Amino acid sequence: MSAAILTNTKDNVATATMRLNKDDIISLKAGDHEISVRVMQEIPSGHKLAIRNIRKGEAVIKYGEIIGLATCEIHQGEHVHVHNIEGLRGRGDKK
Amino acid sequence: MNFQGYPRQNGTVGIRNHVLVFPTVICSSEVARMISQAVPGTVYVAHPHGCGHLGVEKEHIIRTMGGFCSNPNIAAVLLVGNGCELISTEVLAEELKKNRQRFEIVNVQDEGGTTGAVEKGKSLAEHLKYEAQEAKRISCGISELIIGVKCGGSDTLSGLTANPAVGYTADLVVSHGGTVLISEVPEMLGAEHVLARRARNRDTADRILQITSTMEKKILETGVDIRGTEPSPGNIEGGLSTLEEKSLGAILKGGSTPVQQVVQYAERPSEKGLVIMDGPALDAVVNTGMVAAGAQIIVFTTGRGTPLGSPVAPVIKVSSNTQLYQKMKDNIDINAGGIVDGSGNLVSVGEKIFHEILEVASGKLTRSEILGHSEFAIHNIGPAV
Numbered sequence: 344m345s346a347a348i349l350t351n352t353k354d355n356v357a358t359a360t361m362r363l364n365k366d367d368i369i370s371l372k373a374g375d376h377e378i379s380v381r382v383m384q385e386i387p388s389g390h391k392l393a394i395r396n397i398r399k400g401e402a403v404i405k406y407g408e409i410i411g412l413a414t415c416e417i418h419q420g421e422h423v424h425v426h427n428i429e430g431l432r433g434r435g436d437k438k
Numbered sequence: 439m440n441f442q443g444y445p446r447q448n449g450t451v452g453i454r455n456h457v458l459v460f461p462t463v464i465c466s467s468e469v470a471r472m473i474s475q476a477v478p479g480t481v482y483v484a485h486p487h488g489c490g491h492l493g494v495e496k497e498h499i500i501r502t503m504g505g506f507c508s509n510p511n512i513a514a515v516l517l518v519g520n521g522c523e524l525i526s527t528e529v530l531a532e533e534l535k536k537n538r539q540r541f542e543i544v545n546v547q548d549e550g551g552t553t554g555a556v557e558k559g560k561s562l563a564e565h566l567k568y569e570a571q572e573a574k575r576i577s578c579g580i581s582e583l584i585i586g587v588k589c590g591g592s593d594t595l596s597g598l599t600a601n602p603a604v605g606y607t608a609d610l611v612v613s614h615g616g617t618v619l620i621s622e623v624p625e626m627l628g629a630e631h632v633l634a635r636r637a638r639n640r641d642t643a644d645r646i647l648q649i650t651s652t653m654e655k656k657i658l659e660t661g662v663d664i665r666g667t668e669p670s671p672g673n674i675e676g677g678l679s680t681l682e683e684k685s686l687g688a689i690l691k692g693g694s695t696p697v698q699q700v701v702q703y704a705e706r707p708s709e710k711g712l713v714i715m716d717g718p719a720l721d722a723v724v725n726t727g728m729v730a731a732g733a734q735i736i737v738f739t740t741g742r743g744t745p746l747g748s749p750v751a752p753v754i755k756v757s758s759n760t761q762l763y764q765k766m767k768d769n770i771d772i773n774a775g776g777i778v779d780g781s782g783n784l785v786s787v788g789e790k791i792f793h794e795i796l797e798v799a800s801g802k803l804t805r806s807e808i809l810g811h812s813e814f815a816i817h818n819i820g821p822a823v
Binding site for chain 2: 344345348350358359360387388389390391405406408409410411423424425428429430431432433
């Protein structure tokens with residue numbers, strides 16, 4: 344079983360299918376080639392990690408589509424969640 | 439590929455043969471319950487509606503109740519009214535006549551109160567029950583089926599296992615000439631462009647973009663932040679970060695075929711293939727709207743676990759992860775967790791769900807039916823007084 348899943352070759356995040364620990368090396372299937380990523384911090388099962396560096400303000404891509412923007416610099420292997428990305432839709436807090 | 443269903447006089451095909459005791463208003467809900475409990479084998483629902491609805495809300499409630507009572511899984515309906523309500527037995531009778539659904543009527547005020555109404559209701563329900571037993575299952579094509587697809591209590595695996603597996607099933611249903619109904623418009627926000635790209639024509643694409651932008655505006659107009667509930671606290675704990683992420687994973691359960699039509703909440707599709715139903719995301723409300731739109735079966739994916747069923751339509755529950763399947767075995771029909779565990783893949787799980795649909799359509803009971811789940815709720819759109 345794969346430790347994390349990439350849904351689309353355009354994605355810059357992968358979803359962990361088990362708890363990942365710091366310094367784990369995971370390999371991911373991206374189309375017909377494999378990429379490997381060193382996990383930088385603990386990632387709970389079901390949560391996402393960056394598979395490459397993502398700049399502040401850059402689109403976070405999953406399913407080959409934009410799921411939000413990075414609110415700070417995110418490094419490869421780091422946890423990607425509500426603390427460092429934000430959605431753009433249905434935002435009642437923004438006028 | 440066929441299933442064994444009940445052909446109805448109005449041309450639809452049922453997969454169950456229920457006699458429904460339906461209160462038209464909350465005031466007759468208890469009387470309906472007493473009648474149904476006195477006639478084993480009948481089903482009933484309780485609801486808080488039937489009076490005080492104005493304008494579009496009134497039309498919406500009538501369409502939902504009329505559609506629900508006309509679902510092909512129901513052989514006949516006993517309408518139970520009080521006598522002075524807005525949505526009276528006469529009002530609903532008109533709807534059922536239009537749909538050529540078999541029904542009888544009892545009103546509490548006409549029968550001198552609860553005791554008299556229960557007596558009369560019992561005898562009418564017994565009669566409808568005997569009549570319904572005449573119906574026999576025959577071989578029917580998948581083109582007769584409307585399958586509702588729904589997710590509730592999602593986790594991040596929902597979008598990686600259960601939803602795409604159900605999407606594979608949805609494509610199979612459509613390729614056999616059947617209809618797949620997908621709804622939960624709040625969970626299309628951020629993914630509507632994907633659905634609009636797949637619309638059969640420009641009008642349908644515009645309609646998809648219109649229902650999603652109306653939903654978003656309506657939420658924003660109230661001054662609230664949708665992120666208070668979408669993604670829900672449980673979704674976030676499970677790893678879903680944004681509404682867009684949840685939506686993109688949610689629409690996967692509709693598969694990959696063109697969107698043929700957009701219908702209102704509880705409106706019966708006139709097209710076959712993949713159809714979008716307008717409406718909210720709350721599980722019981724969506725299930726009720728889909729049943730009212732004619733869905734005979736609902737395929738329901740869950741990552742966190744939910745016991746929900748429907749009074750007249752079997753709900754096939756698909757778990758997104760194996761832990762949940764093991765924890766809530768009573769409630770789950772099929773586990774899609776094997777897609778990440780390595781014991782299955784999207785195709786094998788998708789085919790398994792498809793075969794389960796055919797078995798359930800031919801009479802196999804789902805977990806929600808065995809456990810007696812019969813949740814029912816109508817979407818309130820206001821104004822109501």
